[in-house]
Structure formats: structure tokens, C-alpha cells
Amino acid sequence: MIPGRKIYSHGNSGWSVWEVDGEVDSLYCQNLCLFAKLFLDNKSVFFDVTGFTYLLLVHANPTTHEEQVIGFFSKEKMSWDNNNLACILVFPPWQHKGLGSLLIAVSYEISRREKIIGGPEKPISDLGKMSYIKYWSGEVARYLLDVGDMEKKKTKVVSLDDISAGTWICVEDCLTALKHMNIAVAAARGKGDVQKVKIDKQQLREWMTASKTGLGPIIDPDGFVAGYGYRESSTDEEIGD
Numbered sequence: 001m002i003p004g005r006k007i008y009s010h011g012n013s014g015w016s017v018w019e020v021d022g023e024v025d026s027l028y029c030q031n032l033c034l035f036a037k038l039f040l041d042n043k044s045v046f047f048d049v050t051g052f053t054y055l056l057l058v059h060a061n062p063t064t065h066e067e068q069v070i071g072f073f074s075k076e077k078m079s080w081d082n083n084n085l086a087c088i089l090v091f092p093p094w095q096h097k098g099l100g101s102l103l104i105a106v107s108y109e110i111s112r113r114e115k116i117i118g119g120p121e122k123p124i125s126d127l128g129k130m131s132y133i134k135y136w137s138g139e140v141a142r143y144l145l146d147v148g149d150m151e152k153k154k155t156k157v158v159s160l161d162d163i164s165a166g167t168w169i170c171v172e173d174c175l176t177a178l179k180h181m182n183i184a185v186a187a188a189r190g191k192g193d194v195q196k197v198k199i200d201k202q203q204l205r206e207w208m209t210a211s212k213t214g215l216g217p218i219i220d221p222d223g224f225v226a227g228y229g230y231r232e233s234s235t236d237e238e239i240g241d
Contacts, residue, residue: 002069003025005019010223016057017055018056023051033087041125055073072088073107076121079118079121082117082118084110084111086120088128101138104131104132113228119169120132137213140169145208
């Protein structure tokens with residue numbers, strides 16, 4: 001039996017994400033961390049799990065409907081560095097199926113609902129970095145493709161801060177994505193001697209095709225349970241005299 005509660009259903013694919021509180025189901029989460037250590041050399045938190053939330057990726061067999069945990073990520077309940085993910089693992093038999101990107105997308109959607117621009121705890125493992133660069137690049141590419149007037153083909157100026165605000169990916173990681181995509185061409189320097197670059201949308205489309213990056217989002221925000229993760233605004237406001 002899977003502990004916690006289901007927070008996300010990925011359409012009718014049989015994939016879902018469950019949230020488990022490390023304080024409530026501490027033994028389960030400790031065992032999960034010990035199992036992850038078999039595949040992650042940098043995994044260090046095994047027993048002090050109370051300060052973490054664990055998001056399990058679950059697959060339901062289409063015939064038997066039996067549910068199986070095939071991966072997870074953990075996140076601190078309170079992160080002073082705005083980290084939205086501490087550790088991520090898709091179990092080996094299920095790797096190379098795009099499921100890491102699904103978990104990463106869930107972590108960023110939760111950040112968006114919490115109104116926090118963040119990212120994973122660093123340093124990232126080599127395998128994790130590959131997954132993240134793929135995710136960051138896809139999100140940045142989709143954002144840039146939507147920028148400007150497609151019909152009139154006008155040039156649109158956007159900053160790294162704009163991209164970060166539009167994707168909920170921190171500026172440093174947006175820059176990493178742009179460097180990885182290698183489609184930005186140096187242009188004239190702007191105000192304050194800031195380096196500008198030019199990105200051609202046709203080259204952007206070609207990059208997306210070559211890298212097999214889809215035009216649509218990885219996850220469906222409507223797949224989350226109603227109201228999940230949204231930060232509530234305080235109603236207890238102090239009124240000055």
C-alpha cells in the first residue's frame with residue numbers, strides 16, 4: 001500500500017504522483033532513501049527525513065491496476081535557498097523514458113504555485129544535470145517561441161529576468177539552457193554595456209526538432225488535485241493608526 005496521498009494524475013497514462021510526509025511516514029521514507037543510496041553515490045540523508053516531503057512517481061498496471069513506485073524526488077519543507085528538489089531518482093528499469101523530466105516538471109509546477117522561483121539543490125549529479133539541462137532548455141525554448149508577434153515577425157527584446165519570470169527557472173539555469181542550445185548570436189551591447197544576443201525563431205524550431213523537444217508542456221497543471229500547493233495569502237493584515 002502506497003502511503004501519503006495522490007496529488008497528480010498524468011492523464012489516462014497510468015502515471016501519478018503521490019506526496020508523502022517524512023515525519024508522518026518516517027520508516028517508509030528512510031527505507032526509500034536507503035534504497036536510493038544503491039544508485040546514488042551522493043545520497044547522504046537516510047534517517048533524518050522529518051524535514052522533507054517525498055513525491056513518489058507511481059505506475060498503475062493497465063491490466064491488474066496494481067500500483068508500483070518507480071521513482072521519486074524529495075524536497076525540503078523549508079528551504080532557505082529556494083530549492084524545489086533535494087534528490088531525484090527514477091529506478092533503473094524505468095530510466096530513459098522521459099520520467100525524470102516528468103518529476104522535474106512537477107517540482108517546478110509546485111514552485112510556481114508557491115510563487116517561488118527556484119531550482120534543485122546543487123551540486124547536481126552528472127546524470128541529474130543532463131536531465132535538468134534537457135528540461136530547462138525545453139522550457140526556455142517554448143517560452144521564446146511564444147514571445148513576440150509571429151505574424152508580423154517583429155523583433156522582441158526580452159531579458160534573462162523575463163525568461164526566468166516566465167518559466168519559473170532561476171536566471172543562472174536559464175543562462176545554462178541558452179548556452180546548451182547554442183543558437184544565440186552575439187549582438188550589439190545594450191545599456192550599461194550589457195551583452196545582447198539574437199535568437200532566430202526558425203533556428204529555435206530547428207533545434208527543437210533536432211532535440212525532439214515537444215511544443216506542449218510536459219505535465220498538465222489541471223492534473224493536480226484542486227488547490228494543491230497554492231500559497232494562501234494572509235488575511236491577518238495589520239492596519240496602522
